[in-house]
Amino acid sequence: MDKGNIPVFDTFNDYYEAIDFPHRSQIPYFDIFKADSLEPTTRRCMPPYRQGFYQIGLLNNFGDTEFNLNTDILNLEGHPLFFVVPGQFFSWFRDKNLQGYFIMFKKEFLGNSFSDLVNDFPFLKISENNFMMLSSEEYRSLSFDMERIYSVSRNPHPYQEKMLEGMLVSLLYFCKAIFEKNSRTDNYVSRPQSITNQFEILVDKMYLDTKNVTDYAEKLNITPNYLTTTLKQFTGKTAKDIISERLFNESKSLLKYSGLDIAEISYRLNFQEPTHFTRFFKKHSGITPNQFRKS
Secondary structure, eight states: OOTTOOOEEOSHHHHHHHTTOOOOOOBTTEEEEEGGGGTTTSOSEEEEEEESSEEEEEEEOOTTOEEEETTEEOOOOSSEEEEEOTTOOEEEEOOTTOEEEEEEEOGGGGTTSOSOHHHHOGGGSTTSOOEEEOOHHHHHHHHHHHHHHHHHHTSOOTTHHHHHHHHHHHHHHHHHHHHHHHHOSOOOOOHHHHHHHHHHHHHHHHTTTOOOHHHHHHHHTSOHHHHHHHHHHHHSSOHHHHHHHHHHHHHHHHHHHOOOOHHHHHHHTTOSSHHHHHHHHHHHHSSOHHHHHHO
């Protein structure tokens, strides 16, 4: 890895080439493959990278497989379902006996089906917990769906892409039902919840450009005080807290995975001076950036 440069793979085939996977995507903006097809040529270990597409993984028989998403190690036991979204840091070690399915897609594949993909499917937010533990019944149902998707993807015909688009949408809604069951049982979205969801999406897009709460409130057509009060009631955190948390998580990832020095990281995160970044980081972690990097 070049100093400071974490690889970003914008296309599936760029990613496949990097991991020495001989398979190539034949369908624009969509692909699916089975985990056991990675043997015997594909790399067993991949250092941190980012990707420009969404990924869904449904796994079993994972053995010593380890996935690191941002700075978290995913707990691979039982029936895990995980999502990697554009902008996240991802690294992995793969057991040679790993089984399951990987779906890769870009937003463009879904056409005009959704005006805001992340708002419709909150588990695709970069700041969300992109990991679900499935029941045996849920796992069997998703495995069946993915096998059907895999079969259609391997048999070209005039309606293949339309069929795959519909099947992917159905799969995402099934995942949404599982997500909502695990988080909230009520499908009704209150105004505070809607504001919170929209704000978190904006933070993912804007946190490097502005830390000013007023800028976010203007985008949402509400006052800064109303935004902060609503967030405090719904999440227990202020708008400033959530912006700072997103910035702090990005700083941890850059410190852990990049070769950038502290000054370069501070400027990349839009701090005016490295000392400002050091104070910010110590306030949120209790240690300096250098101490975190050495830990």
